Amino acid sequence: MLLRTTDPFRDFDRLAGQLLGTASGTTNRPAVMPMDAWREGDRFVIEFDLPGVKRDSIDIDVERNVLTVRAERIAGNGDWQRLASERTHGQFSRQLVLGDNLDLERIEAGYEGGVLRLVVPVAERAKPRKIEIAGTAPTAEAHAIEA
Numbered sequence: 001m002l003l004r005t006t007d008p009f010r011d012f013d014r015l016a017g018q019l020l021g022t023a024s025g026t027t028n029r030p031a032v033m034p035m036d037a038w039r040e041g042d043r044f045v046i047e048f049d050l051p052g053v054k055r056d057s058i059d060i061d062v063e064r065n066v067l068t069v070r071a072e073r074i075a076g077n078g079d080w081q082r083l084a085s086e087r088t089h090g091q092f093s094r095q096l097v098l099g100d101n102l103d104l105e106r107i108e109a110g111y112e113g114g115v116l117r118l119v120v121p122v123a124e125r126a127k128p129r130k131i132e133i134a135g136t137a138p139t140a141e142a143h144a145i146e147a
Contacts (some may be wrong), residue, residue, distance in 0.1 A: 049115035101126035
């Protein structure tokens with residue numbers, strides 16, 4: 001499995017936003033979401049940390065072998081003065097290039113406690129299997145060499 005983030009300049013944009021005083025040090029560029037991935041037998045599990053993100057703002061797409069996860073955390077608005085802003089608000093995006101040995105038609109997704117969990121099964125064609133040998137046992141005549 002190969003991992004690719006959507007924006008290599010995110011930290012620079014965050015610093016520039018903080019120096020220039022734009023909204024909470026964020027820009028319109030998508031922020032990355034922390035992720036863990038591992039294999040459990042015949043499936044891969046991927047978890048993304050998305051605390052404070054509502055389930056209906058999460059969008060998961062698969063196109064060819066690229067899995068894209070997008071989410072949005074809305075900054076609170078109200079009649080109050082912000083004293084600190086360390087959590088990133090706005091759009092989050094992450095892309096993973098998945099191998100051909102995974103079954104992208106059977107991905108399962110769940111969201112609980114601010115963690116998005118994707119389970120991607122290994123494709124049947126990629127699982128180890130035994131190969132039966134067809135035919136009869138070779139005879140002595142089959143191995144005879146003519147002179």
